[in-house]
Amino acid sequence: VHAPTLKLDDSVDEEDFEDDCEEDCEDEDYEDDDEEMEDNLPSNSVNEKDAHNAMAKWFISGGINPNTIRTASFAKFMRLLNPNLPLSVPLVEKEVFEIHEECKEKAKKFLKGFEGRITLSYEWLLLGWEWTRDHIKGPILHEDFTCMTAHFIDDNWKVRKWILGYTTDESIPLDDIYTYHFRTAVQGVEIENKVSTILLPNNEEFDEELVDAIRKCIEEKGINPPVFPIYCCADLFRLMVDDLFNELSFSLLEDVRMLVSWGRCSSTNWNVRLFHLQQAVDMKNEDAFSKDEIYDDYDKPSDEDWIKIETFCKLGGCIYKVAKVLFEGEYLTSNVYFHLLAELKVMLNQELASADNDYFLNKAKGILERFDKYWNDMFLVLATASVLDPRFKMKYVEFNCSKEKDNDEGSKAETVLDYLRNMYARYAASRICQKPICPDPTIIYEEEEEEEDDEEDYDEEEKREIQAQKDKEANKPDPYKEFVVFQEFIKFEGCSRESQETELDSYLKEPVMEWNKDFKVLEWWKEESQKYPILSRVARDILSIPISRATSYDVYVPDKREPPEFVLSMDPKVANAMMCSKSWLRL
Numbered sequence: 070v071h072a073p074t075l076k077l078d079d080s081v082d083e084e085d086f087e088d089d090c091e092e093d094c095e096d097e098d099y100e101d102d103d104e105e106m107e108d109n110l111p112s113n114s115v116n117e118k119d120a121h122n123a124m125a126k127w128f129i130s131g132g133i134n135p136n137t138i139r140t141a142s143f144a145k146f147m148r149l150l151n152p153n154l155p156l157s158v159p160l161v162e163k164e165v166f167e168i169h170e171e172c173k174e175k176a177k178k179f180l181k182g183f184e185g186r187i188t189l190s191y192e193w194l195l196l197g198w199e200w201t202r203d204h205i206k207g208p209i210l211h212e213d214f215t216c217m218t219a220h221f222i223d224d225n226w227k228v229r230k231w232i233l234g235y236t237t238d239e240s241i242p243l244d245d246i247y248t249y250h251f252r253t254a255v256q257g258v259e260i261e262n263k264v265s266t267i268l269l270p271n272n273e274e275f276d277e278e279l280v281d282a283i284r285k286c287i288e289e290k291g292i293n294p295p296v297f298p299i300y301c302c303a304d305l306f307r308l309m310v311d312d313l314f315n316e317l318s319f320s321l322l323e324d325v326r327m328l329v330s331w332g333r334c335s336s337t338n339w340n341v342r343l344f345h346l347q348q349a350v351d352m353k354n355e356d357a358f359s360k361d362e363i364y365d366d367y368d369k370p371s372d373e374d375w376i377k378i379e380t381f382c383k384l385g386g387c388i389y390k391v392a393k394v395l396f397e398g399e400y401l402t403s404n405v406y407f408h409l410l411a412e413l414k415v416m417l418n419q420e421l422a423s424a425d426n427d428y429f430l431n432k433a434k435g436i437l438e439r440f441d442k443y444w445n446d447m448f449l450v451l452a453t454a455s456v457l458d459p460r461f462k463m464k465y466v467e468f469n470c471s472k473e474k475d476n477d478e479g480s481k482a483e484t485v486l487d488y489l490r491n492m493y494a495r496y497a498a499s500r501i502c503q504k505p506i507c508p509d510p511t512i513i514y515e516e517e518e519e520e521e522d523d524e525e526d527y528d529e530e531e532k533r534e535i536q537a538q539k540d541k542e543a544n545k546p547d548p549y550k551e552f553v554v555f556q557e558f559i560k561f562e563g564c565s566r567e568s569q570e571t572e573l574d575s576y577l578k579e580p581v582m583e584w585n586k587d588f589k590v591l592e593w594w595k596e597e598s599q600k601y602p603i604l605s606r607v608a609r610d611i612l613s614i615p616i617s618r619a620t621s622y623d624v625y626v627p628d629k630r631e632p633p634e635f636v637l638s639m640d641p642k643v644a645n646a647m648m649c650s651k652s653w654l655r656l
């Protein structure tokens with residue numbers, strides 16, 4: 070839609086328009102219907118369907134509630150921009166559904182041809198804090214959503230995160246509330262034979278019985294071996310911090326607030342709490358509260374309370390030191406978790422050994438017990454990912470196992486190597502995996518998203534031609550399958566190859582790379598995929614496993630993450646269509 074140049078004439082005063090916009094921003098009252106706008110404006114000069122489709126795509130990509138159309142300021146803006154463009158919320162939502170169905174079919178087609186493995190993650194997002202609610206404009210129709218996401222690395226070695234479902238639990242039976250989401254996500258895009266791991270919240274609800282039920286609903290048509298459960302690392306950190314923070318009473322925190330000017334409107338994230346409590350400890354150690362008479366009228370923590378605060382800061386500080394490296398930079402793949410969590414384990418044990426009071430001793434033991442359970446449950450997948458980092462290979466796993474006091478030296482390292490050898494053997498037995506991963510020109514890179522719109526038609530035609538060629542090659546008959554002698558040779562050659570050095574053996578024999586903290590493991594495997602066609606596929610599928618659902622500063626939230634504001638006042642079907650389509654819009 071090509072809009073005419075915006076001109077402000079005598080009938081619309083520029084200052085009045087700005088004032089009206091400011092008033093609407095302060096109180097965005099939704100109008101009851103769109104019919105008034107439609108009736109008063111001519112529609113013969115524009116293609117209304119194209120306009121609504123373009124608006125729907127804009128709302129999807131920008132995360133904007135379609136009800137924005139009903140606000141007076143937006144309506145006035147659109148009249149100034151193009152008076153012949155009547156917009157309707159129902160028509161935009163209709164386009165959202167059509168876009169969703171179209172994109173979903175493209176996603177299903179892509180995933181059907183995808184030759185890698187997928188991790189399916191579950192997250193329950195909940196609107197929690199009252200101060201958050203106070204800043205939300207418009208009605209709150211739904212307070213919680215369940216987000217199901219597919220995680221994988223595509224043929225261009227780019228990390229992908231596609232939302233497959235974004236729904237409420239209102240109409241789901243309680244006894245089926247978890248398995249329902251996994252079943253519908255898997256069946257919706259037909260990836261039963263692609264899901265190899267599931268990323269779950271690290272809480273007691275997801276016990277062995279529930280995990281088995283989830284695995285069963287996926288494995289009915291799934292792959293072999295069984296689906297492997299992964300538990301969220303960010304949840305582990307939050308739970309350990311909660312074990313420490315729960316001992317601090319409300320009145321104690323209020324006293325500390327006054328001493329260090331810790332505002333009530335400050336973030337409730339646990340890294341912010343740690344900062345302010347450490348600030349109080351530093352001031353105490355500097356004797357600031359007795360030197361400055363300004364603090365004479367303030368209530369101060371007792372000696373027992375100071376022990377609780379110092380315990381929180383010491384142990385919480387260890388957790389934050391590792392969390393900062395893991396989460397506050399670029400997205401980190403699974404290969405970095407093993408050595409960083411091993412570092413945290415050492416730090417916590419050192420603090421335990423230096424405990425000088427019973428309270429600190431008990432708290433350190435408690436969070437170490439929680440950590441050790443996670444470490445033992447996740448050891449195999451974290452260690453395997455570490456081996457596929459050329460800076461470590463088997464060296465760090467062997468080094469770490471040699472320092473374990475309660476295990477036979479090298480036993481865990483052998484378990485990791487055996488697991489990796491078995492996985493490699495399964496991939497080597499697949500004809501597909503014997504070919505190197507080739508970049509897929511049908512996948513649009515994120516950095517290419519700003520291309521000119523006039524190239525899109527050409528891109529679509531090129532995609533169709535490439536896919537048609539792929540389909541033709543895939544369906545082409547193989548006459549060699551009927552040649553008995555040749556098939557015997559293939560088996561003979563395969564047996565002789567088994568006695569030779571494998572790609573995995575060759576990879577492990579080569580010396581480890583010199584340490585570089587900025588090393589990009591996916592770029593390395595992409596470059597080496599011709600040398601290691603089978604092992605690179607193993608590496609891609611292992612490195613694609615997310616170890617945490619939350620990333621960046623979301624890992625510090627005190628409880629569950631909150632859904633984005635724009636979905637709270639939307640029909641759940643529209644919210645689901647928009648959130649899913651945003652992942653697939655560039656297909």
